Amino acid sequence: MEYCLNCGLQLRGRTDKKFCNDHCRSHHNNELNRNYNAALKEINSILKRNAGILKKLSENGVTKLSRAMLSAAGFDFNFFTHQAHGAKGEVYHYCYGYGYILVNDEELILTTFENE
Numbered sequence: 001m002e003y004c005l006n007c008g009l010q011l012r013g014r015t016d017k018k019f020c021n022d023h024c025r026s027h028h029n030n031e032l033n034r035n036y037n038a039a040l041k042e043i044n045s046i047l048k049r050n051a052g053i054l055k056k057l058s059e060n061g062v063t064k065l066s067r068a069m070l071s072a073a074g075f076d077f078n079f080f081t082h083q084a085h086g087a088k089g090e091v092y093h094y095c096y097g098y099g100y101i102l103v104n105d106e107e108l109i110l111t112t113f114e115n116e
């Protein structure tokens, strides 16, 4: 037995149907889009906050700091926009135009993204 993905009612007729009707189909798809857009918005706001923290520190002349300090400022290490690898194998993590390089488990160096 198949059930409507939107309202959960049992479906009649063709076995490949996923919804009772067009209303259920469009409601379900709108819901998916709403969730998708909400996730994008939330991730963007974390990335923007991260970039803003790095920008502010770098404008204040900070070049080297600890991971703990960055966390305390509200930075979320799980979110970044892209990575790059340096000549010595060091990994650059960027949040838009601002980034950092981990020197070791605790220390990091701030950097900015430059297009080449």
Ligand SMILES: [Zn+2]
Residues within 6 Å of the ligand: 004, 005, 006, 007, 008, 009, 019, 020, 021, 024
């Ligand atoms: Zn339905």
